[in-house]
Structures are given as C-alpha cells and as structure tokens.
Amino acid sequence: MAKKTTSKKTAKKATPSKSSEAKKKSGVSEKKIPAVPKTSPSKKTVLSPALKAAIKELNSLLTELDENEIGFLIQQAGVLIHNKKIVSNPADRERRESQFQKKMNEWKEAKEEMMERVSVEEGDEGKHFILIMGNYRNFFARDEMKRVVKLCHAADDAKDAGQRLFNWFERNRSDVLKNSGIKSPSDQSLQKIYEVIISTYTTR
Numbered sequence: 541m542a543k544k545t546t547s548k549k550t551a552k553k554a555t556p557s558k559s560s561e562a563k564k565k566s567g568v569s570e571k572k573i574p575a576v577p578k579t580s581p582s583k584k585t586v587l588s589p590a591l592k593a594a595i596k597e598l599n600s601l602l603t604e605l606d607e608n609e610i611g612f613l614i615q616q617a618g619v620l621i622h623n624k625k626i627v628s629n630p631a632d633r634e635r636r637e638s639q640f641q642k643k644m645n646e647w648k649e650a651k652e653e654m655m656e657r658v659s660v661e662e663g664d665e666g667k668h669f670i671l672i673m674g675n676y677r678n679f680f681a682r683d684e685m686k687r688v689v690k691l692c693h694a695a696d697d698a699k700d701a702g703q704r705l706f707n708w709f710e711r712n713r714s715d716v717l718k719n720s721g722i723k724s725p726s727d728q729s730l731q732k733i734y735e736v737i738i739s740t741y742t743t744r
Contacts, residue, residue, distance in 0.1 A: 657672070657673075657674055658671075658672065658673050658729065658732040658733055658736050659672045659736060660672070660736060660737070660740060660741075663679075666682060667681075667682055668680060668681055668682060668685075669682070669684075669685040671688075671716070671733070673716075673719070673720045673729060673733075674720065676719040676720060678713070678715070678716050678719065680713075684712070684713070687708070688705070688708070688733075688737060689737055689741045689742075689743060690743055691704045691705060691708055692704075692705070692733070692734050692737040692738050693737075693738060693742070693743050695734065698731040698734050698735065699726075699731070701730065701731065701733075701734035702725045702726060702727065702730035702731050702734065703725040705725075705730045705733060705734065706722070706724070706725035706727075706730055707725075709722075
C-alpha cells in the first residue's frame with residue numbers, strides 16, 4: 541500500500557509595509573500620536589445694554605474720522621487701559637494717591653503763600669488802582685476802589701468783610717475771584733484784602 545502523503549501548508553508571513561521598513565532602517569520607532577484633548581469653548585463676555593449702545597454709537601462716529609484721527613483714538617484707548625490696570629493694583633493705587641495728595645498739599649501751601657502777598661498800587665493821579673494778589677494785577681477804576689473801601693470799613697470784622705467782598709466781586713468783578721481762585725467768602729485772601737484796605741485807606 542502506498543503511504544498517504546500529507547502536504548504541509550505553510551503560513552504566509554506578513555510582509556512589512558514599505559513605510560515600516562523605511563522607519564526600521566532609519567532607526568525610528570513607530571509611536572502612537574496621542575489624541576488632542578477637546579477644549580470646551582470659552583464663555584463669551586456678556587455686554588450690558590448700555591455698553592452695547594455705547595459701542596454702536598462709537599462705531600457710527602468712527603466712519604466720520606480719518607486714519608490719523610482714528611489712530612489717535614487707539615492711542616488714547618491704550619492709555620486708558622494701561623491706567624486702568626495700574627489703578628486696579630492696590631500698591632500702585634496707594635502710591636498714586638499719595639503722590640496726588642502730596643501735590644495738592646504743595647499747591648495749597650504755594651497758593652496760601654502767594655495770596656499772603658496782597659497790596660494796592662495807585663495809578664497816575666489816582667485815576668485807577670491796582671489790587672495785586674500774588675501774581676495777578678487787578679485793575680480798578682477809582683469809583684470801584686472807593687466802593688471796595690466803603691465795604692471794608694462798613695464790615696464788623698474780617699469775616700464779615702470777606703462775605704461783603706465776595707458778594708460784591710461776584711456781582712461786579714468776577715474776574716478777581718477767578719484769577720485768584722477764590723471760591724468762598726471764607727477764603728483767606730479776602731480777609732487779607734480787608735486788612736490791607738482798612739490800614740491804607742479811609743472813607744473820607
């Protein structure tokens with residue numbers, strides 16, 4: 541009897557892909573690329589109705605400006621944002637407030653010192669008078685000066701004179717108040733005027 545011959549089936553070996561062979565030859569191992577994590581969408585800033593209206597109005601105005609003018613607005617916006625960041629920092633805010641208060645105190649002291657220098661000069665033949673208050677020279681006609689003298693001598697004291705002078709300047713010579721920064725009847729400058737007037741002139 542003839543023996544049965546069994547044919548052995550040979551499994552085909554998987555042939556590597558060309559790209560894999562190329563990577564093996566170059567010494568580069570294959571690595572799986574990690575998946576990019578999904579990011580949640582950022583929340584949109586909610587604008588108030590007032591801010592929306594302001595932005596709409598600003599946009600309408602921009603159409604009437606040229607390139608240079610818009611550039612200027614952009615620069616100013618940058619300054620405002622910068623200042624806002626500084627103010628939001630407590631340390632910077634305290635420093636700026638301290639500097640501001642120091643400047644205000646210096647200005648107040650300088651004003652008080654300047655207003656201490658009050659004097660009166662007579663013009664040619666007494667036709668006009670010059671009330672000098674610090675760096676300002678206020679010219680008065682003779683009739684005006686006579687009225688000021690009468691007001692001062694009619695006052696009970698320096699406080700009363702301050703009220704009378706303030707009211708008269710406000711009605712007739714508001715430029716004197718404006719030039720000297722006098723904002724109330726209690727300003728020391730008015731009392732100084734009173735002292736100079738009653739010590740220099742009489743009502744005769």
